[in-house]
Amino acid sequence: MNINRRQAMGQIIGLVSVAAGGGIMANAMAADTCAGDSAIGIGSDGSSDLAANLLTYVKVDPLAVAKRAYEDYGKGGCMYGVFDAIVKELAAQGHEDACKFAAIPTNITVYGGGGVSGWGSLCGCVNAAAMAVNMLAGVDRTKVIRSVYHYYESTSMPWGDSEFLTAIGAPTRTTNAGEPLTAELIGQSVAKSILCHTSVTLWSKQSKFGTSHAAKLERCAQVTAEVAYITADYLNKALDGTLDVATVADSNSDCGACHSSTKREPDTYFATDVNSQMECQSCHSEHDVSAGLTSAHADYTCSDCH
Known part of the structure; x- marks a missing residue:
């Protein structure tokens, strides 16, 4: 990972060890200076x-x-966790738009938990x-958005780093026998997608915990913290102009030679158009058009599909 977490850890361990209320207090102080009718001011009349x-x-x-x-x-779940954390920390900074951040009703994101209402x-998290x-x-x-999404689909999560877990106060959940759900028990898995279903299912298969077990909640809470961290880190780098991470899988360039997004009409359409940044081979088998089709495409010719 292109992240110096240990350096960042040294800057916050002292705050974490004092009390969890530090950030809350800072936010409360910022909120106290804001007018009760503060307008968010980000507009509601389209992208322009x-x-x-x-x-x-x-x-x-x-x-x-x-x-x-x-x-x-x-x-409030994963979407609320990431969104509220970013917005509340921005509100706590006391800058020119702090009151506008404080006015944002972060509860509107609760719907996104479990991949949109389950x-x-x-x-x-990525939503x-x-x-x-x-x-x-x-x-x-x-x-920044594409970088976060690619990180989510391609990275083994959650981190499981002892210093990171200590800093965020994890774990807080236990097994049925009352044992803390340590990093060794939670394990790691690669989502291979930005879908909640795929991400959680692959983790469950790897960890052997059922998806209704407290371990799933602990895992998703840690993933929520990790995505929030990554988003803030990428934003900081983007502000400095130093964000240099992948935004799409390298292998997509091979698929895009035939399956890119086009403006073709029926008389010129020859291959399935794909309008996406997601990693192709997470769901689709690759094929070598010069050596014949393989795997799911075995015994097919190009004209069978195209």
């Missing part, structure tokens, strides 16, 4: 209006965001990250 009314992004401590996100997961679709990033000025919003 939004682009003209973005809120100022200032650097936040990724570990402070991660700690808040971990705690927030138990209050539907298992888009994971609430929240995109929602938060999209209202920020001073950063390449598209690049």
